[in-house]
Amino acid sequence: MTILAIDTSNNPLGVALLDDNQVLGEFITNIKKNHSVRVMPAIQTLMQDCEKAPADLTKIVVAKGPGSYTGVRIGVTIAKTLAWTLNIPLVGISSLEILAAGAGRYFNGFVSPIVDARRGQVYTGLYRYQNGMLTTVEQDQLVMIDDWVAKLTDLNAPILFVGNDLSIHHAKIIEVLGPQAIIASQTEHNPRPSELALLGKDKPGEDIHSFVPNYIRLAEAEQKWLEGKGKILNG
Template sequence: MKILAIDTSTHVMGIALSQGDKLLAEYTTNFKKNHSLRLMPAIHQIMEEVGVSPAELDAVAVAKGPGSYTGVRIGVTTAKTMAWSLGIPVYGISSLQLQARNGKHFPGWICPFSDARRGQIYTGLYRFRDSLLREEEKDRIVLLEDWLSVLKEKNEPVLFLSQDWKKHELGIKGVLKEQAVFADFPDMQPRPGELLVLAGQMPAQEAHTLAPEYTQMAEAEKKWYAAKEGRAHE
């Protein structure tokens, strides 16, 4: 069983390749440069180096968001098209769940998040139970302020995993005090190899059905629905 994993949902570009329970390759960069340009050359290089041809792949795993709209679309489009064209299934995995995997030895709550501007974050709440990562509060877009009061009531330590942690560190500590725990810096960014673990714990899906998880409507749609509702109330 050979699986290719792709994550382009943030500035991190991650690619991993596994054969059974052996990680053949894992490649990560974290800087602001075009995923569209760099993803396929990187996949090509990794597969060539370990001597795996595309035809040998059994499945493709991908982080499907939430995250950068464009970034997520590049990963999802690449993954679903490769999978469909090869006639193999695809695993669409939450980008937050992927991030949460980095808290695998933490005994409390795990809160992966990324900044969604205007005081909002993309987040969810996870926890390892019997060494399996469980989603305890669904992925969402939420005001950080509102989210922190949810976490406060949990009354247990919360591990924060995020590339945007510095921006919100003071705000989080201000509310949660000692309850807030921050990971070491390498764990603040997603590792593509973790996608392969998650793929092993979930059902695969048909490539056509894979779509990004945006967790919110496009701006134009929000306005359109708001206007429609306004008209209905008149």
């Protein structure tokens, strides 16, 4: 089984190849550049270096959001196209779950991945490893950071925070949670595409045609368009 994992859901771009339980290779960058022109060359280079052809692939696993509207759409579109063309299964994994999986594997407590959603809001969820398996404690959601950290004070356990946007909300997290909040090390803030591959390894394929990203909310432009359309229809 050779799995190709693709993550363009936020600033980091990541692709990986997993052969059974061995990570053959992965490529990660964390720079603000257009994923649409970089992801296919990254996939091609990785596959060439690992001496794999498209026909060798048996599954595509993609980060399905939440995150950047454009970034999520790019990754999902490429993943769907490859899976359909190669006639192989497609699996989508939460972008937040990927962060939690990498940072929290050896952490005895809860894990809260953080992706900034502007205006004091974050995409987040709550995860925990139990018996070696990553479990979801709180589903992925869009929430005000003030409300989120206030809610977490009820937990009687340390909470590991991870994500490249933590610097935006670090002060508020520490102010409310104090020593209960643990900040992941710098090397853990980038989502690992190899973790994405492992998370999707044993999951069944989804219907390619009905597969859609999990934006959690509409893109701002789309929301404004719908609001404007409603005003016109109601006016």
